[in-house]
Amino acid sequence: MGTRQITTALLERSIAALDWMVKRRGESRLPEHLVTGMSGEDAAFFELRRKGYIVVARRWSAGNLPGDLDLIAWHGELLCFVEVKTRTARDMTPAESAVDRHKQHVLRRLGRAYLRRSPQAEAPATRFDVMSVYLVPGEERAIVHFENAFGWSS
Template identity: 55%
Template sequence: MPVAARTPRRPRLTARAWIHAQSWAIRRLHSMHRTRSASHLETGTLGEREALFHLRLHGYIVVARRWKSAKFRGDLDLVAWHGSTLCFIEVKTRTHRDAFAAELAVDHEKQRVLRRLARAYMQRIPAPRRPSTARFDVVSLYLTPGIASNDTWPEFVLNQGAFEWA
């Protein structure tokens, strides 16, 4: 009987390498296609996408993006599980560093809006499955130009438990 030729096995990507590959591919696609929108909205969208991949690398499981309620204004940028804690994540993106940190843009009014939206989100979860702990995180993201190309390389500051429920 003839021996069948074996095809060489391709090395398996680790989860970390796969997330980096996804982030790189989406970044490349974004650089090829620019939409005609307000630049600050485009910056915010890009920042939320970069934050999603960054959080996945740090063990977060993202379950919702840009969640909105029919009753209240505003949206939750990201909702994710970090272990057994449900996290409501606000992403603040800047194209350069300023005298004030990006997370300072989450003032008392914004915190009030986020708390209201988080309560609405929690009410949609059946009572037996509601998490016992939840927190608010703020991701500050600075898009700085890449050294060797026109790509932007994000710099992250993750503030876990940035503010409380009350």
């Protein structure tokens, strides 16, 4: 295991321990579905780091547009906008199915806003990914990464 993987694993365990302490003390004032979503985003963040991605933004918002981009990461020369969907149960519909046409439209608008604010003279190659995170009690965490899940046009 390389130094980067060890560092990532230690960071992930540290954050999990801190989250557990906050929950145990009852200090989480967020609704449970938001806590679940944030836990899924944390898991996706560390999964991307393990894969060698460089995450440059989390929960990025344009301010004037609704929604946010869960994760923005570089994979080599490719800029990836990553939408994370988290579930605590495996039911009939997979988590990634929540990224419907409307959600894709919102993510495209946010992606364009992010690129307009980029200091680079030329826009980098980009893609939209979706990560489904399953945090089912009593089961090992499962993450499915759909690279290039949808494109710039509908």
